Amino acid sequence: MLVERNRILTETIKRLMRRGSTARLEKIIRKVHAADLPSVFPSLSVSNQRKLFQLIHDAGKKAFAISELDEDISLNIIESLSLEELAEIMDNMPSDDSVAFIKMLPQNKADAVLGMMGKTESEEVEGLLRYEDDTAGSIMIPDFIALKENMTAKDVIESLQSKEYLDVEMPFYIYVVDDHDRLVGVSSLRQLVVVPSTTPLHSFMGKEVISVTTDMDQEEVARIVARYNILAVPVVDEDEKMVGIVTVDDVIDVFREEATEDILKMAGVGEEFVETKSIVRSTRIRLPWLFASCVGGLIASVIIGRFQLSLSKVTYLAVFIPVIMGMGGNIGIQSSTIVVRGLATGRLHIKDIWSSMFKEIAIGFILGTFYGLLVGIVAQLRYEREFLALAVGLSVACSMTLAALSGSLMPMLFARINIDPAVATGPFVTTAIDILSVSFYFLIATKMLCL
Amino acid sequence: MLVERNRILTETIKRLMRRGSTARLEKIIRKVHAADLPSVFPSLSVSNQRKLFQLIHDAGKKAFAISELDEDISLNIIESLSLEELAEIMDNMPSDDSVAFIKMLPQNKADAVLGMMGKTESEEVEGLLRYEDDTAGSIMIPDFIALKENMTAKDVIESLQSKEYLDVEMPFYIYVVDDHDRLVGVSSLRQLVVVPSTTPLHSFMGKEVISVTTDMDQEEVARIVARYNILAVPVVDEDEKMVGIVTVDDVIDVFREEATEDILKMAGVGEEFVETKSIVRSTRIRLPWLFASCVGGLIASVIIGRFQLSLSKVTYLAVFIPVIMGMGGNIGIQSSTIVVRGLATGRLHIKDIWSSMFKEIAIGFILGTFYGLLVGIVAQLRYEREFLALAVGLSVACSMTLAALSGSLMPMLFARINIDPAVATGPFVTTAIDILSVSFYFLIATKMLCL
Known part of the structure; x- marks a missing residue:
């Protein structure tokens, strides 16, 4: 298994680095496939990452390893390299990788390195640098027959x-x-x-x-x-x-990246894989998304505050807040996931906005009615208060229908105004649904129970 | 653009089918690339899907189209085909596609079709049928040099x-x-x-x-x-x-499928893409996941019910339920997404369980402290009641730390006992977090406010 193999290689290299057995490390690095080296770096300390990289003597392996590493690790290693070493590495990269590599360098270093590279190679790289990120031009290779x-x-x-x-x-x-x-x-x-x-x-x-x-x-x-x-x-x-x-x-890299990016973005944990990053960095990336949800929660609390009088009369109104919010939130995540992923895979198009919305509302309504009945029955058995069961059931149904609607509508609208639906959907959908669910619940309940 | 092209082709074919212009349809089908045809089918009615398929005369195109279609559409078309047609289609498929195709047929039809196929081809297919789904054996081609x-x-x-x-x-x-x-x-x-x-x-x-x-x-x-x-x-x-x-x-198909599957499974909307499926089917797929969250919500309501006396004394305790649940839920989704995706891409291994848990707890604690302070300050400004701000802030911090812990721990545990973490994580994590958040909040609040 690939994972097993990574682990054995990583442990061997860590052991040899602790012992300082340079000769044996060099031998292992020589024997190992270039594609197996990058998986070792994330487990090493910053200084050991640099040391290990210095032990790679084959220029091709160096070039391959550094272009496969996560950006923060590459940046750390790049800082420790001389201009000559940088130019040698770039001369041994396919031009599309060189372009990605040069973009990581500070401007003055980049210019200096381009000057030191072979002429044809540096011209190729400069040609490719013209193209915008994430376009065919930026990932193409200019060598072909x-x-x-x-x-x-x-x-x-x-x-x-x-x-x-x-x-x-x-x-x-x-x-x-x-x-x-x-x-x-x-x-x-x-x-x-x-x-x-x-x-x-x-x-x-x-x-x-x-x-x-x-x-x-x-x-x-x-x-x-x-x-x-x-x-x-x-x-x-x-x-x-x-x-x-x-x-x-x-193309495989594009698919793998985009899929992971979409998943991570929807949960508000950044675009890149943060697991390999430091606690401080992960925290910083995750903070803003949670802010949206915090503001949403506080708005919901203001709304509940307005119904404090009703709450003091019928305290068990509070009891149903979690189930109403939870059901709305979960169906909202389902709807938005389907739409965001559909847009990403090309199975859905923003022109399908009406049919997709209609479908989601229908599903939200059916599921809302089902769970509204279920929760309503539970409410009736527990409290036996006139209209309470009806109010709670109706709120579940409303909340779920609205959640399915906003979960499908919002990513479509974001896509239409060219905002990445995966980024924007998460915080907006959950926040909106929290506020809507709570508002409808208290409105319906106070009206029906005449509070 | 591919999407634009699909749309134009689909609309042209729909128009010609309405008019019944068979000759023009046949001409378009002849000219179009086999890979462009499958995108047309989902927009057609069941009977038109069959009609369109009958107008494809090239056996290779037929074979290609049917193996690229979604399973429910293929099944619908297969029902309308004779054994001879099925055998001809299979003779024109690469063996790995034939295997996927034959698995869709009922046993008696499958045996009859295998009997009618060319000998080498049917032997190849039978050889491949031995391998389990989703293994190298099941997706390999037995033709090589x-x-x-x-x-x-x-x-x-x-x-x-x-x-x-x-x-x-x-x-x-x-x-x-x-x-x-x-x-x-x-x-x-x-x-x-x-x-x-x-x-x-x-x-x-x-x-x-x-x-x-x-x-x-x-x-x-x-x-x-x-x-x-x-x-x-x-x-x-x-x-x-x-x-x-x-x-x-x-390999590209595997990556695309697995990424979409993971995203959809985490949101509890099934393994396959449901957007193309009927409302009834989508509803059925999404129902069970919501059931877990419904049970979780009802358990949370029972817990709140136990604190009804406290609630009647301090009604505005209810006001902070949404923000505490929301913050816990959202950070839990972040942690579980990172772990589930990390396991899927091979960047995380179940052996990393302790280090990954430690990291998530640390992040949960930092973010929890930050948002605990924020929400606590808001609570203090609004209600000015001794200890309320402290209780609310502490609850946010606890809820977020616990949520980060369970969000990272659960997918690891599921992976360890060989349950797909993407499927199990969604409902379990959100349900567990709802219950934990509410319990801790009321425990802390009643203790601190001496209710």
Whole structure:
């Protein structure tokens, strides 16, 4: 198991670091797969993270490790590195990783490092830096194989062996471009080896090429790669000129990140994974979301305060506050989760706002009636006071219906005004539902019990 | 945009179906990419779903469409198909999809269809049916390229052109096996075309091959493919014999599914996406989770009932119930979300239970103290009653600390006894926190105010 393996490696490295067995550490680092190293760092102290990184001698492994680490760990290590070391690391990264890496450096360091890198590599990175975060441009690799359509299969295979294409990272497809570098076709490596060697590219290439534009959102790019089951999608600029490819490994990262981000954002615990972060940092990230809920709770308390007279007459009104708030809150979370996730996976669209709202209200009403009856019966058995059961039951039903409505409506509205529904929904929905539930309960109860 | 494109296609097809323009529908279906068709079905009526499916004439497109549809839609279409049609569809599916497909059929139909399929294909499917759901065995493809190590690059390329390997779905890698079919090496297609044609496989193949076993959980398989950035991972059986590969497109599906499943399960809205399902079905799925929260709310009401005497003396005790419950509930959701997601992504391990608990208690305590002070000050300003502010503030702090503790502890405990933490956490954590918050509040308040 991967988890087991991480653990054994981490423990071995920690033990050797305590003992200071540098030679054995270097040997282990040499033998281990580059992809296994990053999992060790989070368990080490800040100074040991730096020490361990210094023991990695292979430049490729260094580059790989640092681009896979969490940002706070990378930043800590970067601080301890010289400009020469930074430039060497960047020269050994695929350009898309270099771009992410350079964005972590302070401006003056970034400029200095770009100056020290190989010319082609630094030009590539500077080219990619133009694109906005989370677009196809920012995650694409500018190395790909693009040839002309009159080349034969044999010519193509010879080109593949040429120096120019040797460091193309993942050469799954041969792209075919016209004289203006516009994308006109694609062939897989597979097709290339099965056709007779004199066949020209244009006679076996696929002519309907799925491509994306540099400014397309990375989630959209990921969905396209997933839908058409392709290993890489070509990226074209505004002049339809091919400028890069986004590969399937980056798509996997996008899906994993976005899913985790959505889950964490909905609970108000930030965008990044905070478990590896310090207590102080986690606390700071979680504080604001809780503030919204605190304000909501205090508003609810003001509302209850206004009904203090009724409460003093019928003290057991207070008894049902938790069940009414809880039922509303929980169905609200259900509705908003469905909508937020639906919007994220593309199964729901903001144009579906009315049908989705109608559906949620219907579900809220059915479930509200069911649980309203249940809670009403319990209330009747316990207190046997005229109209109390009815008031409590009605409040549960109202609260649940309204909660389902606001739980589905709010994320849709946020999405429509371009606010990330996952971030905004959590605090707004729970706060709104707390206030609505309490208000309706006391309004209904005081009216029905004539308090 | 993909979403826009789905919408236009869906609307065009709906319009043509209303008009009954069969010829134009058939033309559109012929021209459209197979991957674009499935998105149309959810918007159609049950009978139109069947009609549209009948208009797909290409067997490959049929097979692709039906395996990408949601299960309830597939089932509806399957009911309308003859055994011959079912067998033809299955003959055109990759074996991993056939397995998922055959599991949807009733036993007698499944046996009849397997009997009618091509012999090799039906044997493959029956072989795969042995493996348990959600294991590497159940999602692997049994078609792959496995050759002997003394073959030269030229021999290998010739083999690729042979009939035997023509329907290998995604031939990224050439696997090298010994005389007992045990995996000994791997070469990419890329390496194959860049070496001189007389080089034997064993001199350019990679010898450290990452592989998985048939019984490994699909999430674990997905994590391995993602970590090592590979396009396919070979699957070996208990005798180390290579029996299949899991490809990167299935890995993407695993990640997407699991992330959505986790989010939906935590909110108690089932495992599958319910937005496309009927109101009745959605209601049924959401009912049980709400039941737990209803029971929790009623228990909380019984607890408050026991303090009725105190409440009648100091009615405004009720005023702070919402804020205390809300703060506890929200921080509990934060803690449990972090732990559930951490366990799912492999960043947290159940062995980390103590350190993670300690951290959550610390965060709960800091945030609890902060918001306890805040709410306490508000209480003091509003009611100016001795000890009330202290009691309310202390209750907020206790409730939040306990909530952070139970929010992090419960998913860990569930994971340890092999209950999916995402399913169990939601109802248990919120219910437990409601009860704990209310109990502590009234205990502290009655003691401090001497009621």
